[in-house]
Structure formats: structure tokens, C-alpha cells
Amino acid sequence: MANSKFQLGSFENPVKFKEQDYCSLKDASLKSGSLFCDPTFPAEQKSIGMPEDPKPENAVEWLRPKDICDNAVFVEGSIGTTDICQGQLGNCWLLAALSCLTMHPKLFGKVVPSPQSLTQDYGGIFHFRFWQYGEWVEVVVDDRLPVRGGRLLFSYSRSKNEFWSALVEKAYAKLMGFYSSLKGGNISEGMEDFTGGIAYSQPVSAFKPPVLWRQLTASLSRGSLLSCFIQAKTWRDIGTVTSEGLVKGHAYAITDTDKVQSDSTEVLLVRLRNPWGFVEYKGPWSDKCKDWAKVEKSEIERLELKKQEDGEFWIAVEAFSSLFDLVELCSVSPDTLHDSSSSSSSNSASSWSLSSYEGSWVPGCSAGGSRKYRRSFWTNPQYQLSLNTADVEGEEDEDVEDDDDEDEEDKVALSPSAEKQKAKGQKCTVLVELLQKDRRRKGTVKFIYIAFHIYKIPPELQDSVGCLDQKFFTSQKPVGRSGKYQAIRGVYRRVNLEPGNYVIVPSTYRPNKPGDFFLRIYAKTGNTLGHEEFTCSTGFLNLVMSNPPMPEDQIRVDDWFDQEDVSDDRLDAAAFMGLVNSVLEKDYHLPIETCRQLVLGEDTGGRARLDRAQALKLVTSLRKLQSTFIDHDEDSSGTMSPFELAEALKESGLKCDSEVVKVLWERFGSGDIHLPFHGFVSCVTRLRGLNELFESAGPELKQHGMNTWLLSLLAL
Structure with a gap:
């Protein structure tokens, strides 16, 4: 046990x-x-x-x-x-790891x-x-x-x-x-799943050969897992063997580094392993190369050189730099990441705190897509990060890449305050990784394009309640990001940020791509990470249902009551449907079930029939809702997406979080991503009833808040 x-x-x-x-x-x-x-x-x-x-x-x-x-x-x-x-x-990626x-x-x-x-x-x-x-x-x-x-x-x-x-x-x-789920992958997946560490890629061209060799040597000495591969330019190139005996698009494990004396020259070597167990490098310093004849026998024995086809071989770092494209590194401790020295304190890992969160991109609700989709990007999940002055590292900032694959005017840039702080060299180091979950579990690999962006929250918004809205994200530039959207399991970035409050936004490249994700942030002890949620207003439906009637509304209702054969001067659901559909535009007519819901939502004394005042109030509100619906139906399709629903509810007086919108959509959208007008009306009507129940509830029920109330009752 x-x-x-x-x-x-x-x-x-x-x-x-x-x-x-x-x-x-x-x-x-x-x-x-x-x-x-x-x-x-x-x-x-x-x-x-x-x-x-x-x-x-x-x-x-x-x-x-x-x-x-x-x-x-x-x-x-x-x-x-x-x-x-x-x-x-x-599955060479897994076996190399x-x-x-x-x-x-x-x-x-x-x-x-x-x-x-x-x-x-x-x-x-x-x-x-x-x-x-x-x-x-x-x-x-x-x-x-x-x-x-x-x-x-x-x-x-x-x-x-x-x-x-x-x-x-x-x-x-x-x-x-x-087994088929293991076909194709990035070696960082295996590295992370074997260690729980953070893996990242580093282009070989970023360093001169001697510097690269020192980096690899230091990383191996710190216990990091290393691998490398040659990028295949097309899918046809994957698996092809070069004239040097190297395989394109294939993961090799980096198992050691060393150096030998050849005559009077010092040669820096890297040892690699092909997971195939055969097909080895044929160039200088390969197993059977004549270069070894110039090396002392004792050195050859120390290196345990094996002149056999076992997939393992040595290669000079200069040849390695010219033939390979990327190195994958995985370290268990944040202190060993991006550290060119091996003198990290043994207890330095204790200075880091880890915050993690599991979330989802739900089509229409929280899968808002990239910054290219300005009207829906803000609906992506948002996570707050607070960095305080005690966490300042006093180091130079790592420049944010200007490699955005979105609109040209939407390039990433450091804010003026970040530029000012960069000059001072006062920064907090944060390591952020976003992993998409369970994309191999159905026998095929279907990674979606993912990335994350980091925004600085201005002082005037730091005390505001609720998630940051569309206006914020269209007016602000990110101060950090993971890089271009990539269809791999995880994206990672080390950023140096000035003290303050930030929001991290994980997203898919295109909207409405469903998926689950895992976000983890390493920061110095004392930093905090929180999931910021919307807060619902308890008086939202009064704004919706209390619009003053227009003179033409009064005339239409009076004419309907006077001209139609209305028993006891009241309208049942069928008669009310005739009235409403004579007022609303043709494409926004309501079915009988929605009209029944509206009638039953009024205090009719148990008769389920509306008097003139009640009918007038509903007609006026419905015309207002129709205008709101049309304003937020961006493509004039006569339907509304969940993104548009959230904005329409907000304009109507309701500001609710993504979980409430999701439940609303599941209840009234029937899983579709196109909600007709009558569905929007049903959402508002249902919320109206729940609001009235909440207002009449006792303090013991109210203590959990409006949001909890809505989530529990919307599912009924």
C-alpha cells in the first residue's frame, strides 16, 4: 500500500x-x-x-x-x-530518449x-x-x-x-x-515523460563549434538528456541516408563528449547513437576511420572505441555543427537550463516554485485562436502571474523574438516600460511550458498548432475584477511568447520580466480547435500563479428586461389585443408567438417552445397567459435582444457563435465566465457551434429565472456566489 x-x-x-x-x-x-x-x-x-x-x-x-x-x-x-x-x-524519438x-x-x-x-x-x-x-x-x-x-x-x-x-x-x-500511437514524434516528449523535466530545442548554428562542445559537455555533466537530428526539408527526405551515413529526420542520442590529441592537434569529439542499432557515420573520426591511427592506444581504450556496427560512433564537433541542425535538451532542474557553467549550487533548486494548471480549449467558448483572430483571442484561458521585487535576478533580458506568424502590424514588441527595465538589467526569470495533452491516445498522432503569449497588466487594471477583455488584447502587445505556433506536444520559453502582474494566454492557432493542455511555470519562490475568472453581476437581467417601451411597440401590442379575439384580455403562448413574430424580422421568428418559456417566466398567477403590460415588456425586450443579436452576428449568418454569445450577453448586462458560457451552450446550442436567435432568447430567459431565484435565496445559498449558483442550476 x-x-x-x-x-x-x-x-x-x-x-x-x-x-x-x-x-x-x-x-x-x-x-x-x-x-x-x-x-x-x-x-x-x-x-x-x-x-x-x-x-x-x-x-x-x-x-x-x-x-x-x-x-x-x-x-x-x-x-x-x-x-x-x-x-x-x-519511434526513434522514444528510443533515442x-x-x-x-x-x-x-x-x-x-x-x-x-x-x-x-x-x-x-x-x-x-x-x-x-x-x-x-x-x-x-x-x-x-x-x-x-x-x-x-x-x-x-x-x-x-x-x-x-x-x-x-x-x-x-x-x-x-x-x-x-503501439501505433508511438509512430512519429519529437524526442522531447520521451525525455520529459522519462524525467518530468523541461525539454527545449536549440539550433546548432547558434554557437561556434568549440562553444557548442562546451555547452554539450556542461549539459551532460549536469545530468541533462541530449539528442540531435537533421531536419528533413520534405516528407520524402525523412529516413533517407546522406553520403556521410546520417539519417535525415531521425533522432540521435548524444551520449558523451570528449577530446583527444591527434599529433599536436586537440580534437573535440561528440558521441552519438542511432536507435536503429546500425547505419553509422562514415566521416572523419567514425569507428573505422584512419584518424584513430594518430591517437595514443591508451586514449582509444579510455574512450572504449568499438569498431563494430552497433549504431554508436564519434564525430568531430566541427562536422557535427555542419551536418546537424537541432539539439534537444532536457533538464530536471530549472537551474541547469540555459546555464553554460556547471557550478550550480546543489540546493539551488529549492529557490524555485512550480505552479501548474490543467485547462481546455472548448470550441466556441475557450478556443479563441491566435491573436490574428482579434474578436475571439481574449476568450482563451487566462492565467495571472505576479512577480515581486524580491524575485529580481539582476540579469539582462532575453530578447523577445520578432518571428510572429500573424498580421505584420501585430508583431511582438517589448513595451516601453520593459525596454526601460531592460536597460537597468533588473529582471525576474520565469520558465513557461505549455503541453497539449493526450494527442496520441487514439492510435494516431494529431498535434494541433499551439503557443502562449504573456502580457503585462497595467497598474490601472491590476485591481479590476474578471478576465481581461477584447479591448485589452487589441490595445496591448505581448512582452513574451513561446515563438511561432507549432504542431508539437510542448512549447517552452524562458523569459526575463520586470516585477509586476502578468497574464499568460495559451492558445491554438485557429479558433474552435478542441484540446486539453497542461501549463507549468517555474519562478523564484514568492511568485504566484492564479486562474482569473469572470464574476457575474447579480443585477444583469434588470438591464435586459427593463427597457422603456417604444411608442410603436405600445401601438402594435394594443392593436393585437384589440383586433385579435383575445379571451379575457390575455395571450397564451400560441397567441403571443403570433404577436412577437409580427414584430420581429422574419429571420428572427420564435418557435412555440421559446414562447412558452417566455410566458412561463412571467408571474401570471398560474394561468400561463400574459396581460398587456407583460406582453409589452417582453416585446420591447425581444426587440432589444434582436438588435444586440444582429450587432454581434458578425458574418450576418442569422446565427451566433459562442464567442459572439459571450459578448452579446455582456452588452445585455451579463458578464459571465467561460464555464457559464460553456454550460449555456451545451444546454441551448445542442453541441452545435451555430446558435439561432431563439436559442439566444432561451439563454437570457433561463438566466432571468435563475437570477430571480438567487435574489430570493437565503444567505446560506448566496455565500458561494452567483457563479457557483448558475453552474449548479444550469445543468438541471
């Missing part, structure tokens, strides 16, 4: 994936004498996630390690980078708990731990592995009797949904 003193989701007390407890399942297996068979990830084609090959010779069978190899072991000797070879699955992990025993032990064995206390069950959006998750698997022609179909070890890497791959595939 997990120690209760540790929070659920911590490494010491991980979340149990599929609610499977490793210890109890293993005990049951050992007591019964039968090997564990995992019902949640069965040994069937559906777990692979790809159509079955109809050819009999390509049939897949699921075998346990001891059925594949007589002397099967979990680990053969010690863990090493050559334990991992890529099989028939395009796993290769990097083997260089750090403590980190490796977090993912692959020990002891685990294929001989002692063997029950056919294994467990592994992965970081997932702020929490550690423990995944249990049986050891039945997909085999074709007697060989493992996917990941395998160069030691044919070793199976730990294949089992880690299976556990990760189970976490993602299928």
Missing part, C-alpha cells in the same frame, strides 16, 4: 494506470502459479493498433521472453545505450524500478513509471511481446536474450493506447 504521506501522483506514490496495483497483481499471480495476463492491454492485434497483415508468413504471435530465448533475462550485465534497437515501428536515459542511473531507476527479473519471483508481470502532465503514473504490463518469424516485432536489444527495453516500450505503448 502506498505511503499516505506522499501526494497521489508523486514519484513515491504514483497514479496507478487503469487502477492496476503491481504488488497485489504480482502476489496473486505467484500464489496461483499462473503467469499474469493483462486484460487491459491484451495480446491481440488491437493492442498494436494497425491492420493485421493477411499474409500467413507475416502473422504476429505474442510470446513471453522465455518462449523466445531459453536464457532470457531482464537485464544482461549492466544497462547501456546499445541495449535499445529500433524495430518495425517509427531511452538511450539518453541509460546514461543516468538515478533517472533510469525512476522509470525502471528494481528489482525486476525473469527468473526470481517471476510472475509474468512488470511495472514502469512515466511522468504525465504533472504527475507520475505507474503502468503494469504482462511480458507477452509481439513476435514475427521468431523475432521481436518492435524494440529489441543487441543482446538477444535481454528484454527490458522491449517491456518499457510495451508499457509506454499501453499508456498511449496502442
